[in-house]
Amino acid sequence: MKRRSPVELLFVLLLLLAGLLAGCAAPTARPDAPALTLQTGDTADVLNRVTWGVTPALLKQVEAAGLVRYLEQQLHPDAAPLPATVQEQINAMTISRRSLEELQHDMERMRKDADAKPSDDEKKSARQAYQQELTRLAREAASRSLLRALYSPNQLREQLTWFWMNHFNVYQGKNNLRAMVGDYEERAIRPHALGKFRDLLAATTQHPAMLRYLDNDRNALHRQNENYARELLELHTLGVNGGYSQRDAQELARVLTGVGVNLGMATPRLRPELQDRYVRHGLFEFNPARHDQGSKQLLGQTVRASGLAELTEVLDRLSRHGATAHFISGKLAVFFVSDEPAPALVERMAQTFLQSDGDIAATLRSMFSSAEFAQSLGGKFKDPVHYLVSAVRLAYDDRPITNVAPMLNWLTRLGEPLYGHQTPDGYSMLRAAWSSPAQMVTRFEVAKTLASGNTALFKADGLPEQRPASLQQANPAYFAAWQRNASAATREALKQAGSVPEWAAFMLSSPEMMHR
């Protein structure tokens, strides 16, 4: 039998209690939303899609609480806590204790101090320390993200957080974005991951990470830079075939002039008639003196000159545009259903998106209820993040890891590090992008390392390494059942395993583990 810590038991009890209470208050939170109906009964298959990967404990919990209720909870996440040891790891991070403004201030001072060092050698090592600190901050953000993916009870929200981070991709290698990616995920993306698309989009347009990544902090009257404007149309809203022209990209760039970042304390001196239009919160700044004050033409309509309000008007239009509804629905369906989702499914999702004013949870509910979703279960090839997180969840279900660093390194080897995609299109969600010969072999290599009872995952600063139980020993009943349900070829291979770690290496290398 599996041992449970008191904290975990309490946690399961709380979940059950929450389930009961939610039952009284009808879990379909919105009266106008159609109820969620599932066209499949296989709980493990559904969990493998909706979460970052099924685990023995989760399966048991959901079988007890009911799958539909679980999904409704996932669509409307509450403040369910992380396991205490995981929350402690996150609380100890600098990014949890310092706001972006404070971090920016700290880092700026570090940089200036480095430049002011008297000798070249001292300058060099102080600059190195500055760079290392930036890298450490980005690794904290990536670690926090992975810990939540591994252990948050709100699994769907964490999946959507990754999805939207990828949709509104930024690259940590640019400028000082390493100090910003954590805040970008925490404040711009994650709170809106299951909310209104309009709010999510607006949050990204005002975050310094995005504005710096796509150079809009440099976009000003007479010094126009159309980088962000183009990607906002092509990648964030309408899609490349969404019916906009080169002229529209240029006009949107004009709307976006003056939308930027102010990393210092000082505010610019403005002519009196412009002062009303100046906007600043945190590091975000709209500077009307840098803004093109003429009226603009976007998608055949006039945008009257009104400062930052022009952007509000444009985002309203873009987020309610039919092309956006289809583009976003199609992308969600590729992520959750299949590489080539049925047009009818995408159409239904797009209609829900439009009718619910871009409600992401409602759009997902119509997808989960579809026959296409049910039929597709088990057929989606995992990209490396899905593969790795699901493997760690399954292999070490009984004990949260204490050191995420090996996972960050494996993700780099597998070609999908967090915040590591250089271009704004984000990582591909298609099988063809991840299933090449070299990628398959690298996966098997990682599986072997992971299955060896990799002690580094349980290494904590200042503590001796602790060896975890190997996955088969931790939950023999679950894995015996897993083996019985595997394909004949997989069963045959598992029989040839000469040791427990080797059994685990083969199991984590199997075709079954590559799909969700």
Add this chain to the structure above:
Amino acid sequence: MKRRTLLQSLTTLPLAAGATRLWAAPSTGTRLLLVFLRGGYDAANLLIPTSSPFYYETRPNIAVPRPGADSASALPLNADWGLHPALRDSILPLYSAGQAAFVPFAGTHDLSRSHFETQDSVELGQPLQGSRNYRSGLLNRLASTLGSSGAMSFTDQLPLIMQGNALVPNVSLRSVAKPSLDARQSRIISTMYQDSALKPQVDQGFVVRDEVLRELGAEMNSANRNAISARGFELEAQRIATLMKDKYNIGFVDVGGWDTHVAQGGAAGYLAGRFEELGRGLASFAREMKGAWRDTVVVVLSEFGRTLRENGNRGTDHGHGTVYWVLGGGIRGGKVLGEQLAVSPGTLFQNRDYPVLNEYRAVLGGLFSRIYGLDATQIEHIFPGARAADIGLA
């Protein structure tokens, strides 16, 4: 406006069947490496239109100075064009030896100005009109036309250009590590995939892993003793040469970091550094190929060029026509080839970019036809609906 056409471009005609071949057929001994610069590199600062006053007017901060005594000036190639000085020790010697050529005003007619859309478009190599097959890249069709099993993508992922009916493996040579799975474990893992759609990938993955290990074993074992100085792309290019010399005859590699919207620099600076690294890598590839360099062709291309005018941030935005490079021990280089125009306000496309006068399917079709001795039907298979043009590259 002076319209100028070079002698070579007069021969921009469909290839006559049975044209004299410079290269032996069937030319699977011929090796082709395609280098894709992702991000739309600023071609106007690579191949500098030194005879154009407009270029200098419109790039007040980032232009590369006209050829002169200063080491930071363009290297003269002919009366109209100069090469970026960062390529003085790498590509210029190849050009002088007739082993490098440039094709300006090259590219696709795709007008989305989207990196991703245009990269896909070029990699597919299919007509822009009509429905496209998104599972069929142009190098994959070349591999199946040649009936060769020697194609290899030197990338982490299998790019669109290599996807298709022929199963092409990939391997990234940026970092190479010894595997931990032994032969028995590898064999058992492959048996799990015997009924899976992933079987070909898995089988080939293990085969390629073992081959790379054999070929690069010497380098890996000696790494500590005779400190290899090469890094980054240069090291990668040397490894590619090691494999292509003996094993693979169609290769692909991509290099990123070209999307220079801000502070790209001129004779020195960010972009100059990228050119320097790329040039050093390519020159080192040529050296490492040794005798096989005579039968090797390298094509360097990018999805589009950039705006001729510099933008408000001393950078450039997405444009249209670009410059292709062709290198090889046996090419007819030392020239700037293809249809050309004087660079002036009146010749800009949509008043912002280089036009495309040398459509890439025609140019590559012509090149492939020469180096592999392919006939019109075979070229039609690789570039459906395109008219191959011989611009005198090979």
